[in-house]
Amino acid sequence: MAKLYAIFDLDGTLLDTLDDLMDSMNYILKENDFPTRTKDEIKSFVGNGIRKLVERAVPKEFKNDEVFIDKLYNDFGKYYNLHSDIKTAPYKGTLSMLDEIKANGIEVAIVSNKIDKAVKSLSSKYFGGKIKVAIGEKPEIRHKPEPDMVLMAMQELGADKSNSIYIGDSEVDIQTASNVGLPCISVLWGFRDEQYLKECGGKLFADSMKNLTEKLINFTKN
Template sequence: MRYHTAVFDLDGTLLNTLQDLADSTNYALAVNGLPGRNLDEVRCFVGNGVGKLIARAVPEGTPEALTAKCLSDFRAHYFINMENKTAPYPGITEMLSRLGQEGFHLAIVSNKFDSAVKGLCQTYFEGLIPVAIGESQGVAHKPAPDTVFKALQELGVPAEGAVYIGDSDVDIATARNAGLPCISVSWGFRDRDFLLSHGATEIVSNPQELYAALTDEKER
């Protein structure tokens, strides 16, 4: 077997969260009298945590206090609306189940705030992924490797034999900083050309290809 541990990004890798993120972003902007953003804009804004998402979504020159208010409104709205339109990408749940049956250690590491990461993991992957870590105070978020190391520690496994899987340039940098190989997925928030231009070395286009890459088995 090629690896024994797979650490996954969440948004754009396991779950299609884009519409719920966009809805909460536009709610926060609207209640603060700011213009909304379309889905493609929000797609480009995600990946570095919700603080960066809102900072990119508000108009240039927005006062810091108003940006902070938007972030607070986003968090409150998203926490109770994050499962409205979100769903695993087709084939993800089946792939995770197969990996678990084969003894893989599985974790999620995301720049989304920690309570949301844990809540979404419980809703969609309970019994499949035992460790889920998001952004929290005192722990550097991706692309720093700290949350990846925390996940490996909670799983009780060494870094050797682990791989990081994600859909963005942030994930590529995170894996590099953690000293892990990276498998990039092209079905998420960044396309294949973008991933290649940001240093991707291995790209898969569907969960079946990802399973084959993780287990080093040829697709049947």
């Protein structure tokens, strides 16, 4: 059986984090007397990191104010680090999927555009030893869709492009996998729908945790 390393996105792939992201973003917006955003709006804003979420959420006249966006980004980070785990939970079947692929010799990492402290905290709480490496957004490394974070995770795992696969739920994940040179499985329970993912170049899809488990185990047989 061939060795396989699976690099997972976090939000919309392993964890349903949308409510906590929305509540934190809306807290910051209200603190600045801005209109709040709906869940569907926040869903469409996520994927490119927290700073981009902030840019997309503020009124249009503030989007190009770099100093102000930096302030809100920092405010969001402080608030979210304390409120990232109020409503967040693994998607149904996530833990059994991780157990089953681990039993088949597949090692796992998380790479997320979420703030690094929150990524490590959430990974430790929900997944413990099931996840070997968890990397989030930090100033010294370019975030997805640039390849840097995934390459760092692969290095920590001892993986290479010949034995690695990427799993995510968005167009950012498809582009990230392409930039690294990895196959990508797009999950369909996250923040984007299948048609949109196909338009963004998605080719492999999983519509359930069971389906994802089967696809990953089949990769070890190729």
